[in-house]
Amino acid sequence: MNANIESWNVDLTSIGPIYPFVGSELFFTYCGVLSWLLWHVIQARAEGKELAERQAKYSNSEGLNSALDREQT
């Protein structure tokens, strides 16, 4: 059981935090910050790989001219 509140039939003005796992806030913060940083690492790697592939594909003028022609039509 993770419930922080066992009954709402109490003096409501005395109730503080109502979320589960009170006391674990610092751990939640570590998890949140790590997941944020990890997201950037994963995204930046994927973007770098994708841009390198596209750069290689369009490194010749024929491919680029074809793409530019399509844009103008």
Next chain:
Amino acid sequence: MEDQLIALTVIFTEVYYWITVVLMFLIHVGFCMYEVGASRRKHMLHTLMKNTMLIPLITVTFYYFGWWVYWAFQNGPGIIPGGLKDAPWATPWSELMAPHKGGTPVQGNLTSFDTASWANINGVFWAAFLLFSWTAGSIVSGAVIERIRSSAFWFLAILVGSFCWILAAAWGWSENGWMVQKLGYHDAYASGVIHAIAGGFALGVLFQLGARIGKFAPDGTPRSIRPHNPWLVTVGLFLIYTGFWGFYAACNIPLVNVGEAGQPLFSTTTIYVTPTSTSAITFNFLMSLSGGLMVGYLLSKGDPFWTYSLGLAGVIGASAGNDLYHPIQSMLIGGGAAVVAYKMHHWVERRFLIDDAVGAVAIHGYAGFYGVVVAGFVLWGYPSSMHADYATITPWGQFLGALIMFMILGFAPGYVAAGALRHMGRLRVPDEVELAGLDIVENNKVAQDNAAVATAEREAVK
């Protein structure tokens, strides 16, 4: 009775800020439409996702540290004694940064007064400031479309949205910020703390990023890269106007007892807790918008993109003092902001070959800077706060404040951070990808899918 009055005030304030957040969401919808409309077809999806993803990234970082920066840094860089302020309700591990009923605290660094004061207000107040953070990021986003790497932009957006602007707010957009105390800095609706900062930041980034390929002729003459969809651009700007109502409302504190002891007098106040009214800012929002639109139409000869944008510049230019201006002053100041933004944009573009794709530096940066400075002259001598010992509003205090906003907290961090990314080769997409289009793979897939369906349809005709 008094307890019930306090409870009603708290609940009214909670709902008030919640509604401003919903309205301000429209600013972001507008920015996305505006940017996608202004980009060329080959870059549309990238442009959309670049701006969309700043929402979660600034949100989480504003939760992790932005909100705390606002409360902790108000004494400035050693200018007022006291160092960092204690703000236990604003740290990400605080029980008050989560669902809370306001009763006895569990964490030892909080008091019952803290929990009673913040339990119902913290989330909506945080969100109102957060939506300003998105706006700061979004202003930069428009300027750099069609050639910046998403990863680089998101890093820069977090820097401006979750640090630079909120540090500026701590210094100059809080009741006890050091700039308010020492300079008499007055910026009621954020000409400087949002717009000048984000515009200055965007300019710093643009110096490092460079222009889009083909933007300038060999002799430096700028070429016009037209929006692929002017309707999306103008409807987007209309939505930004709409969301701006929420922005203005969110800059106020809706219900504060400003009366003497024993004689309560409730009033709406600015963030400095100086009295104003929703009626006053409604007059001035509309009059400054009108000044900007009228001058913008004449200057641009009726060009829709510039007329709409300069309407926005009108509001931004008058925002610093729109709590106090007469509406006709506000209109004239708004018209002046349109002139400054339009002329400066074209001068900087030609002089420094700066490719600001949507005029963001002009509309937000130059108009915001002008707005802060003009307020110093028009409001010269007004008290900047309810505290008698704080400096009054002066031209020199406002000018110094505008420089701090645009140059120190805007341009400098943008220039340095973008320079670091450029040095690492992580700022700009490769030329080949920019030329082919950032959506080239997606567009090719669409073309293949359409061709396959068309073939199937022709076969069905046979």
